Amino acid sequence: MFERLSRQARAAVVSASVTALDEGSETIEGLHLLRALITVGPTTPAALADLGADVNAVVAQAEARTKHASTRAGLTDEDVEAIRTLGVDVDALLAKIAADLGPEALRPRPSGRAGRLRLTGGGKPRFSMTARKSLELALRHTMRLNEAHLSDAHLLVGLIRADEATRSLLAEQGVTETELLEWLRRDGGQGGGAVPAYA
Amino acid sequence: MEETRQLAAAASSSDPATGLRGVAALRRLLDHLEDVHVDHARGLGWSWQEIADALGVSRQAVNKKHGRR
Numbered sequence: 705m706f707e708r709l710s711r712q713a714r715a716a717v718v719s720a721s722v723t724a725l726d727e728g729s730e731t732i733e734g735l736h737l738l739r740a741l742i743t744v745g746p747t748t749p750a751a752l753a754d755l756g757a758d759v760n761a762v763v764a765q766a767e768a769r770t771k772h773a774s775t776r777a778g779l780t781d782e783d784v785e786a787i788r789t790l791g792v793d794v795d796a797l798l799a800k801i802a803a804d805l806g807p808e809a810l811r812p813r814p815s816g817r818a819g820r821l822r823l824t825g826g827g828k829p830r831f832s833m834t835a836r837k838s839l840e841l842a843l844r845h846t847m848r849l850n851e852a853h854l855s856d857a858h859l860l861v862g863l864i865r866a867d868e869a870t871r872s873l874l875a876e877q878g879v880t881e882t883e884l885l886e887w888l889r890r891d892g893g894q895g896g897g898a899v900p901a902y903a
Numbered sequence: 904m905e906e907t908r909q910l911a912a913a914a915s916s917s918d919p920a921t922g923l924r925g926v927a928a929l930r931r932l933l934d935h936l937e938d939v940h941v942d943h944a945r946g947l948g949w950s951w952q953e954i955a956d957a958l959g960v961s962r963q964a965v966n967k968k969h970g971r972r
Contacts, residue, residue, distance in 0.1 A: 777935040783928035790925040794932065801939065809939045833927070 708843060710853035712747070716740040727771055728811060730778045731832040734867025735766040737859065738874075747857045751887050757877035765873055777810050782868050834869070838862035857888050941969045 709717065717732075719740035724732045741748035742763055749759050773780045776798060779787075784794045801809050831839065839854075842862025846854045863870040864881045871881070937958070944954050951970065955962040 777932060779928065779932060779935075782924075783931065786921065786925040786928040787932060788925075789921050790929060792929065797932075801936070805939060805943055809943075 705839065705843065708846070708854050709859075710855040712744055712856040713842075713854050713859050716744045716856055716859060719743055724770075727774050729770060729774045731830055732835050733770050733773070733780070733832045734835045734838055734863050734870045735770045735873065737835055737838065737867075738863055738870050739763055739766045741856055741860055741863075744856060747855075748860050750891070751857075751860070751884060752874070752877070752879060754891065755879045755883050755887055757874065757879050762873065762877055765876075769869065769873070775807075775810055780869055782872075834867040835863075837866035838870075841866045861885065861888070938969070941965070945969075 706714070706717070716737060717740070720732050720736040723739060724736045727736075729736070738748075742752070742759060752759050752762060769781065773783075776784070779794065787794045798810055838859070839862060842854050842858040845861050846858045849858075851858075861881075861884065864874060864879075864884055865871075874880075874884075941954055944957075951966050952962050954969075955965040958965060
Protein backbone atom coordinates (compact mmCIF):
# COMPACT_ATOMS: atom_id res chain seq x y z
CA MET A 705 0.00 0.00 0.00
CA PHE A 706 2.67 2.50 1.07
CA GLU A 707 4.48 2.20 -2.26
CA ARG A 708 1.31 3.30 -4.04
CA LEU A 709 1.31 6.66 -2.27
CA SER A 710 2.42 9.80 -4.05
CA ARG A 711 5.24 11.77 -2.48
CA GLN A 712 2.80 14.27 -0.93
CA ALA A 713 0.58 11.53 0.48
CA ARG A 714 3.59 9.71 1.88
CA ALA A 715 4.82 12.89 3.55
CA ALA A 716 1.38 13.32 5.10
CA VAL A 717 1.35 9.79 6.52
CA VAL A 718 4.82 10.24 7.99
CA SER A 719 3.88 13.62 9.45
CA ALA A 720 0.69 12.16 10.93
CA SER A 721 2.58 9.32 12.57
CA VAL A 722 5.07 11.75 14.11
CA THR A 723 2.19 13.86 15.46
CA ALA A 724 0.48 10.78 16.88
CA LEU A 725 3.71 9.76 18.63
CA ASP A 726 4.21 13.28 19.99
CA GLU A 727 0.73 13.25 21.46
CA GLY A 728 1.23 9.83 22.98
CA SER A 729 -1.67 8.54 20.91
CA GLU A 730 -1.86 4.80 20.49
CA THR A 731 -2.96 5.09 16.87
CA ILE A 732 -2.74 7.39 13.89
CA GLU A 733 -6.22 8.89 13.75
CA GLY A 734 -8.02 10.35 10.77
CA LEU A 735 -7.65 13.78 12.35
CA HIS A 736 -3.87 13.32 12.54
CA LEU A 737 -3.94 12.65 8.81
CA LEU A 738 -6.16 15.65 8.15
CA ARG A 739 -3.77 17.95 10.01
CA ALA A 740 -0.83 16.41 8.16
CA LEU A 741 -2.54 16.96 4.79
CA ILE A 742 -3.00 20.62 5.69
CA THR A 743 0.62 20.94 6.80
CA VAL A 744 2.04 19.19 3.77
CA GLY A 745 -0.22 21.09 1.36
CA PRO A 746 -0.88 22.66 -1.00
CA THR A 747 -4.01 20.86 -2.24
CA THR A 748 -5.83 20.32 1.06
CA PRO A 749 -5.47 23.83 2.52
CA ALA A 750 -6.37 25.33 -0.87
CA ALA A 751 -9.47 23.15 -1.19
CA LEU A 752 -10.66 23.84 2.36
CA ALA A 753 -10.07 27.58 2.10
CA ASP A 754 -11.84 27.79 -1.27
CA LEU A 755 -14.80 25.92 0.17
CA GLY A 756 -15.12 28.48 2.94
CA ALA A 757 -13.43 26.69 5.83
CA ASP A 758 -11.20 28.47 8.32
CA VAL A 759 -8.10 26.33 7.85
CA ASN A 760 -6.47 27.46 11.10
CA ALA A 761 -9.63 26.57 13.00
CA VAL A 762 -9.69 23.13 11.37
CA VAL A 763 -6.11 22.51 12.54
CA ALA A 764 -6.84 23.80 16.05
CA GLN A 765 -10.02 21.74 16.37
CA ALA A 766 -8.39 18.59 15.03
CA GLU A 767 -5.53 19.01 17.49
CA ALA A 768 -7.84 19.67 20.43
CA ARG A 769 -9.89 16.57 19.64
CA THR A 770 -7.02 14.13 19.23
CA LYS A 771 -5.30 15.47 22.35
CA HIS A 772 -8.53 15.16 24.29
CA ALA A 773 -8.76 11.52 23.19
CA SER A 774 -5.23 10.85 24.40
CA THR A 775 -6.25 11.78 27.94
CA ARG A 776 -9.39 9.66 27.72
CA ALA A 777 -8.07 6.15 27.14
CA GLY A 778 -7.60 6.92 23.44
CA LEU A 779 -11.33 7.20 22.87
CA THR A 780 -12.66 9.80 20.46
CA ASP A 781 -15.89 11.72 21.03
CA GLU A 782 -17.53 9.39 18.52
CA ASP A 783 -16.33 6.35 20.48
CA VAL A 784 -17.73 7.79 23.70
CA GLU A 785 -21.07 8.51 22.02
CA ALA A 786 -21.16 5.03 20.49
CA ILE A 787 -20.57 3.40 23.86
CA ARG A 788 -23.20 5.62 25.43
CA THR A 789 -25.77 4.25 23.00
CA LEU A 790 -25.18 0.85 24.63
CA GLY A 791 -26.17 2.34 27.97
CA VAL A 792 -22.67 2.70 29.42
CA ASP A 793 -21.65 6.08 30.79
CA VAL A 794 -18.02 6.27 29.71
CA ASP A 795 -17.30 9.55 31.44
CA ALA A 796 -18.45 8.19 34.79
CA LEU A 797 -16.43 5.05 34.25
CA LEU A 798 -13.27 6.95 33.34
CA ALA A 799 -13.74 9.40 36.20
CA LYS A 800 -13.86 6.44 38.59
CA ILE A 801 -10.64 4.99 37.16
CA ALA A 802 -8.91 8.34 37.48
CA ALA A 803 -10.14 8.65 41.07
CA ASP A 804 -9.04 5.12 41.99
CA LEU A 805 -5.79 4.78 40.07
CA GLY A 806 -4.79 8.34 39.19
CA PRO A 807 -5.26 10.38 36.01
CA GLU A 808 -2.25 8.72 34.39
CA ALA A 809 -4.37 5.58 34.06
CA LEU A 810 -6.39 7.34 31.35
CA ARG A 811 -3.43 7.78 29.05
CA PRO A 812 -3.05 5.09 26.41
CA ARG A 813 -0.25 2.79 27.50
CA PRO A 814 2.84 4.09 25.72
CA SER A 815 4.67 0.83 25.30
CA GLY A 816 2.12 -1.90 25.84
CA ARG A 817 0.19 -4.16 23.53
CA ALA A 818 -2.54 -1.69 22.66
CA GLY A 819 -0.45 1.34 23.46
CA ARG A 820 2.43 0.94 21.13
CA LEU A 821 2.73 2.82 17.88
CA ARG A 822 4.31 -0.09 16.11
CA LEU A 823 6.45 0.09 13.06
CA THR A 824 5.76 -3.46 11.99
CA GLY A 825 6.84 -5.34 8.90
CA GLY A 826 7.20 -3.13 5.86
CA GLY A 827 7.48 -0.01 8.04
CA LYS A 828 3.75 0.40 8.34
CA PRO A 829 2.64 2.41 11.35
CA ARG A 830 -0.52 1.37 13.16
CA PHE A 831 -3.60 3.20 11.92
CA SER A 832 -6.90 3.54 13.69
CA MET A 833 -9.71 1.54 12.17
CA THR A 834 -11.26 4.51 10.39
CA ALA A 835 -7.88 5.84 9.28
CA ARG A 836 -7.14 2.47 7.68
CA LYS A 837 -10.57 2.44 6.08
CA SER A 838 -9.86 5.93 4.73
CA LEU A 839 -6.66 4.71 3.10
CA GLU A 840 -8.53 1.79 1.57
CA LEU A 841 -11.22 4.03 0.15
CA ALA A 842 -8.56 6.44 -1.09
CA LEU A 843 -6.84 3.59 -2.88
CA ARG A 844 -10.11 2.44 -4.40
CA HIS A 845 -10.77 6.02 -5.49
CA THR A 846 -7.32 6.16 -7.09
CA MET A 847 -7.93 2.96 -9.01
CA ARG A 848 -11.35 4.07 -10.17
CA LEU A 849 -9.71 7.18 -11.63
CA ASN A 850 -7.09 4.98 -13.26
CA GLU A 851 -4.24 6.85 -11.64
CA ALA A 852 -0.88 5.40 -10.75
CA HIS A 853 -0.49 7.00 -7.33
CA LEU A 854 -2.65 7.62 -4.33
CA SER A 855 -2.31 11.40 -4.04
CA ASP A 856 -2.90 13.71 -1.08
CA ALA A 857 -6.21 14.72 -2.67
CA HIS A 858 -7.31 11.08 -2.85
CA LEU A 859 -6.38 10.65 0.79
CA LEU A 860 -8.55 13.63 1.71
CA VAL A 861 -11.46 12.07 -0.19
CA GLY A 862 -10.90 8.80 1.67
CA LEU A 863 -10.90 10.61 4.99
CA ILE A 864 -14.10 12.53 4.40
CA ARG A 865 -15.76 9.28 3.31
CA ALA A 866 -14.56 6.89 5.98
CA ASP A 867 -13.47 8.90 9.01
CA GLU A 868 -16.42 10.20 10.98
CA ALA A 869 -14.28 12.62 13.00
CA THR A 870 -12.96 14.24 9.82
CA ARG A 871 -16.37 14.33 8.19
CA SER A 872 -18.03 16.02 11.15
CA LEU A 873 -15.20 18.51 11.70
CA LEU A 874 -15.24 19.55 8.04
CA ALA A 875 -19.05 19.66 8.04
CA GLU A 876 -18.88 22.13 10.94
CA GLN A 877 -16.76 24.27 8.64
CA GLY A 878 -19.28 23.93 5.83
CA VAL A 879 -17.29 21.45 3.73
CA THR A 880 -19.09 18.37 2.43
CA GLU A 881 -17.91 15.42 0.38
CA THR A 882 -19.92 16.55 -2.63
CA GLU A 883 -18.38 20.02 -2.57
CA LEU A 884 -14.91 18.61 -2.09
CA LEU A 885 -15.24 16.26 -5.07
CA GLU A 886 -16.63 19.11 -7.12
CA TRP A 887 -13.68 21.33 -6.16
CA LEU A 888 -11.16 18.62 -6.97
CA ARG A 889 -12.75 18.01 -10.33
CA ARG A 890 -12.63 21.73 -11.06
CA ASP A 891 -9.40 22.92 -9.47
CA GLY A 892 -7.60 19.91 -8.18
CA GLY A 893 -5.77 18.84 -11.33
CA GLN A 894 -2.09 18.34 -10.63
CA GLY A 895 -1.37 20.81 -13.41
CA GLY A 896 0.01 20.02 -16.84
CA GLY A 897 -2.01 17.55 -18.82
CA ALA A 898 -5.36 16.03 -18.18
CA VAL A 899 -7.32 17.02 -15.13
CA PRO A 900 -8.26 13.82 -13.36
CA ALA A 901 -11.90 12.94 -13.71
CA TYR A 902 -13.04 12.87 -10.11
CA ALA A 903 -16.19 10.90 -9.67
CA MET B 904 -26.89 15.67 30.21
CA GLU B 905 -30.24 13.91 30.53
CA GLU B 906 -31.04 15.14 27.06
CA THR B 907 -27.83 13.67 25.64
CA ARG B 908 -28.65 10.38 27.28
CA GLN B 909 -32.11 10.32 25.74
CA LEU B 910 -30.65 11.13 22.33
CA ALA B 911 -28.16 8.32 22.75
CA ALA B 912 -30.87 5.91 23.81
CA ALA B 913 -32.92 6.86 20.79
CA ALA B 914 -29.92 6.32 18.51
CA SER B 915 -29.43 2.77 19.77
CA SER B 916 -32.98 1.60 19.28
CA SER B 917 -32.77 -0.07 15.90
CA ASP B 918 -29.71 0.82 13.86
CA PRO B 919 -27.23 -2.09 13.65
CA ALA B 920 -24.46 0.29 12.55
CA THR B 921 -24.83 2.23 15.78
CA GLY B 922 -24.89 -0.89 17.92
CA LEU B 923 -21.89 -2.48 16.24
CA ARG B 924 -19.89 0.73 16.42
CA GLY B 925 -20.68 0.89 20.10
CA VAL B 926 -19.50 -2.67 20.61
CA ALA B 927 -16.22 -1.98 18.78
CA ALA B 928 -15.58 1.14 20.85
CA LEU B 929 -16.50 -0.64 24.07
CA ARG B 930 -14.05 -3.43 23.22
CA ARG B 931 -11.27 -0.85 22.82
CA LEU B 932 -12.26 0.62 26.16
CA LEU B 933 -12.18 -2.84 27.75
CA ASP B 934 -8.72 -3.51 26.32
CA HIS B 935 -7.58 -0.28 27.88
CA LEU B 936 -9.17 -1.17 31.23
CA GLU B 937 -7.42 -4.52 31.15
CA ASP B 938 -4.08 -2.83 30.44
CA VAL B 939 -4.60 -0.43 33.33
CA HIS B 940 -5.56 -3.09 35.83
CA VAL B 941 -2.87 -5.53 34.77
CA ASP B 942 -0.27 -2.77 35.15
CA HIS B 943 -1.71 -1.91 38.53
CA ALA B 944 -1.62 -5.51 39.71
CA ARG B 945 1.95 -5.98 38.48
CA GLY B 946 2.91 -2.77 40.27
CA LEU B 947 1.57 -4.29 43.48
CA GLY B 948 3.65 -7.41 42.90
CA TRP B 949 0.99 -9.79 41.61
CA SER B 950 2.31 -12.77 39.67
CA TRP B 951 1.19 -13.49 36.12
CA GLN B 952 -0.56 -16.59 37.46
CA GLU B 953 -2.58 -14.57 39.98
CA ILE B 954 -3.56 -12.05 37.30
CA ALA B 955 -4.54 -14.85 34.92
CA ASP B 956 -6.70 -16.49 37.59
CA ALA B 957 -8.46 -13.22 38.33
CA LEU B 958 -9.11 -12.60 34.63
CA GLY B 959 -10.25 -16.18 34.11
CA VAL B 960 -7.71 -16.91 31.36
CA SER B 961 -4.50 -18.93 31.12
CA ARG B 962 -1.19 -17.58 32.37
CA GLN B 963 0.22 -17.97 28.87
CA ALA B 964 -2.55 -15.80 27.45
CA VAL B 965 -1.88 -12.99 29.91
CA ASN B 966 1.84 -13.21 29.41
CA LYS B 967 1.52 -13.12 25.66
CA LYS B 968 -0.76 -10.11 25.80
CA HIS B 969 0.95 -8.10 28.50
CA GLY B 970 4.36 -9.63 29.14
CA ARG B 971 7.78 -8.56 27.96
CA ARG B 972 7.33 -4.85 28.38
